[in-house]
Amino acid sequence: MKSVLKISVFVLLVAVWVGCEGDYRQKARGSFGEVVVIMDSTQFESETAEALRETFGGWIQTIPGKPPRFDLRFQDFETNQRLEQLKRYRNLIVAAPITDSTNTADLIRALLSDEIERQVREGESFAFPLKDHWYRDQWLMLLSGQSDSTLARQIRNSQETLTDNLIEKEIQRYTREIYDRGEQVALADSIWQTEGWRMRIQHDWIKNIDTTYTKDGQKQHFMTMRRPLPENDRWFWMWWRKMDDATHVDEDWINTKRDSLNEQWIRGSREESYVTTAYNRPHETEQFTYNGDLAFETLGVWTMTNDAMAGPFVNLTVYDEESQRLFMLEFAQFAPKYDKRRFVRQFRAMIRTFKSDSTWQQEQANMASEE
Secondary structure: OHHHHHHHHHHHHHHHHHOOOOOOOOEOEOOOOEEEEEOOHHHOOOHHHHHHHHHOOOEOOOOOOOOEOOEEEEEOOOOHHHHHHHOOEOEEEEEOOOOOOOHHHHHHHHHOOHHHHHHHHOOOOOEEEEEOOOOEOOEEEEEOOOOHHHHHHHHHHOHHHHHHHHHHHHHHHHHHHHHHOOEOHHHHHHHHHHHOEEOOOEOOOEEEEEEEEEEOOEEEEEEEEEEEEOOEEEEEEEEEEEOOOOOOOOHHHHHHHHHHHHHHHOEOOOOOOEEEEOOOOOOEEEEEEEOOEEEEEEEEEEEEOOOOOEEEEEEEEEEEOOOOEEEEEEEEEEOOOOOHHHHHHHHHHHHOOOEEOOOOOHHHHHHHHHO
16 A cells, blocks of 8 residues: 555645646645544554544633634545545644554655654654645644654643644634635724734724823823624724833733723723633733734633623734834633634734834824824
């Protein structure tokens, strides 16, 4: 079977090379959040399979209901026809010890070069992501190790890297899907001209609050947008102000500021109710570099004080050192009957379209407002 597989791989590579002017292959199929795991059926309860369930199927603690990171479907194949069917899925993991005699192990060896196979056998490498290998927009991960137990350990030790790799791919897909339906380019351009920042705005979001105010002697800006639908209320807010530096910004400062802004601006139907962080639930903040700027992404659960409401939120805090402005963006949702994992990833996709004009000066805002 290995020789047949190697021939099919060679033919595929030739086909892709011939079509280098553009990828005209069919698009991979499958649902967002679904991962098909190709593995020999005798290994569905192996240590490797369990490590995959813990890693890719582990519970997301920062979303109400704690959904799995991904929905895993374990599949085997005994014929090339069945393999061709499995190849069509958008998210694929192919996993087997390198020394196995199964069809899945044969497939992995056929896809790896001799040098890479040597690295696997010697324990130097175990994970190999392939982009658009069989179909367009496909995420394929080959996982192989010296033995079942070794491969399971390697997967567990690299859990964050492996899952982040696929989550980033899903976010890219959501970005395309969201804005293919339409976006408010004129509104985004207007904000860029008058405020010096922009974000791609989906076609049916409505701008509500847009205000400038002074607090503690400092000029601050706040803007909200909403996408109210029956049983699926989504909102976005944005706060920004001048700041000499961001050395004091950390997870605690971000959550304190978020809570303050939510209490002031995101109120419930009752006079004493407002949105705040559900600190009895896990929340996570990651620091990274975003478009060259210091940034923090916070994921967690909000709750409504004095009311039985809660939902997920995604917050992005960015400090533009050149224009000396600190930005805080947040998406949130209340939709008890919907898959919140899907919307959180959509929020993460939309919030990452944010861009600050690092050359921005207040004089530009004054000129724009006079036009």
